[in-house]
Amino acid sequence: MRYISTRGRAAPIGFRAAVLSGLAPDGGLYVPASWPALSPAEIDAIAGLDFCDAAARILALFAGDELSEEALRGFAQHAYAAFDDRAVAPLRHLSGDDYVLELFHGPTLAFKDVAMRLLAQLYDWALDDAPRGKTIIGATSGDTGGAAIAAFSGSSKAEVFMLHPKGRISEVQRRIMTTVDVDNIVNIAVEGSFDDCQRIVKDLFADKAFNARVDLGGVNSINWVRLAIQTVYYFTATAALGEAASFVVPTGNFGDVFAGYVAKRMGLPCRKLGVAVNENDIMRRVINDGVYEPSTVRPTTSPSMDIQVASNFERLLFESVDLDAAMLSALMAQLEDERRMVLPPSLVEKIAADFCADRAEEGEVSAKIKSVKASGGMLVDPHTAVGLVALDKFRLRREIEGPAVVLSTAHPAKFPDAVAEASGEYPALPARYADLMSLRENLIEAPAEAAAIRAIVFAHSKFV
Numbered sequence: 001m002r003y004i005s006t007r008g009r010a011a012p013i014g015f016r017a018a019v020l021s022g023l024a025p026d027g028g029l030y031v032p033a034s035w036p037a038l039s040p041a042e043i044d045a046i047a048g049l050d051f052c053d054a055a056a057r058i059l060a061l062f063a064g065d066e067l068s069e070e071a072l073r074g075f076a077q078h079a080y081a082a083f084d085d086r087a088v089a090p091l092r093h094l095s096g097d098d099y100v101l102e103l104f105h106g107p108t109l110a111f112k113d114v115a116m117r118l119l120a121q122l123y124d125w126a127l128d129d130a131p132r133g134k135t136i137i138g139a140t141s142g143d144t145g146g147a148a149i150a151a152f153s154g155s156s157k158a159e160v161f162m163l164h165p166k167g168r169i170s171e172v173q174r175r176i177m178t179t180v181d182v183d184n185i186v187n188i189a190v191e192g193s194f195d196d197c198q199r200i201v202k203d204l205f206a207d208k209a210f211n212a213r214v215d216l217g218g219v220n221s222i223n224w225v226r227l228a229i230q231t232v233y234y235f236t237a238t239a240a241l242g243e244a245a246s247f248v249v250p251t252g253n254f255g256d257v258f259a260g261y262v263a264k265r266m267g268l269p270c271r272k273l274g275v276a277v278n279e280n281d282i283m284r285r286v287i288n289d290g291v292y293e294p295s296t297v298r299p300t301t302s303p304s305m306d307i308q309v310a311s312n313f314e315r316l317l318f319e320s321v322d323l324d325a326a327m328l329s330a331l332m333a334q335l336e337d338e339r340r341m342v343l344p345p346s347l348v349e350k351i352a353a354d355f356c357a358d359r360a361e362e363g364e365v366s367a368k369i370k371s372v373k374a375s376g377g378m379l380v381d382p383h384t385a386v387g388l389v390a391l392d393k394f395r396l397r398r399e400i401e402g403p404a405v406v407l408s409t410a411h412p413a414k415f416p417d418a419v420a421e422a423s424g425e426y427p428a429l430p431a432r433y434a435d436l437m438s439l440r441e442n443l444i445e446a447p448a449e450a451a452a453i454r455a456i457v458f459a460h461s462k463f464v
């Protein structure tokens, strides 16, 4: 399987390189040169498989001849052994035609674990013959960092330097990262905002002298293989339901919902893909009105979706212009020059064939958490509640009919204050986190300057 850049000016790469890659050298994102296709019989066969076997079967299509289904099964079994539900991603009935797909049973209580844990296994494989490992530097507003730290902890092929904005993530989020006590993980609390953290990471990736000494790797959500892994639960959820569903996906960077689109392109029977956003609603605006225009980020109770640049949307645009890299590049240049991008009506129409989009106000989110608890006792986190609010709106407008699955992207105990305030019940952490609040934290504080982070990397890296 070959992967090409959406901007058309980077050489195609294979699966091994895709495992380790973030942005393509031409500034684009990698996508498969063509979609692997599954026949209806092959899709039916997935219904008989457990999650690890399904993951191996589907990812083998993306790996091509570089990695066997059998090897992938071993990686998947290793990756998902730490999940606290044997189904990995269990489907639960909520009411009527509404279902919830629980993606938070991994070590760090959010859906990012599903892709990150298998990606870490694939990293070790991809670097098998490499003389030294990769230095992963990332910025996190909470969930990605925790998932990366848990997944790569103890790896001999990677070390992780994770930056978070000091005092601006929840205590549970911070402790999930900082109580991991192994020598290939370094937590850095930056005296600044998440944007400062991201800017520093960008500066370090652009620093040629630094890169000559440190072999940098990224694991952020533009990594293609993370998306490929996320297609798996669309297949297993459809199999568990026994019929084609619509999926409603709490969305930030447009990665998770794009994985649903990929599953559909691979042949999975699927009705609508509902894009659910909080008050940071750039994806609702572009899908409904055709105008993509970042504004300023507004903090909400669903912080993992407080995003104004939905990087993975570029992948959908590329599909929508029929892989015309020149046209895609022109659209992205317009965005860079004018800070907004206006899609031609034909594109808006094409996107509307697969997607619908709506947003949830903060008041609607807390009312939903409360009403779900009142009607059946289930506690849902604010990100999941955004999805449930959007589903109600889709049903009202008949944009979604029939069975619908809302992706539940975080455990309620990861955002306990918002859940308790809305529902009156303080969600309990799973037993394995019983001592989370008393364990010693490991972190280094640093000013919001690239030079300070560089010095920390040199002082702690075992690869330089």
Ligand SMILES: *Cc1c(COP(=O)(O)O)cnc(C)c1O
Residues within 6 Å of the ligand: 110, 111, 112, 143, 144, 221, 250, 251, 252, 253, 254, 255, 256, 257, 304, 305, 383, 409, 410
């Ligand atoms: C990252 C995240 C999302 C958004 O996923 P995207 O792939 O960025 O759209 C939603 N909910 C939670 C809890 C997350 O951590």
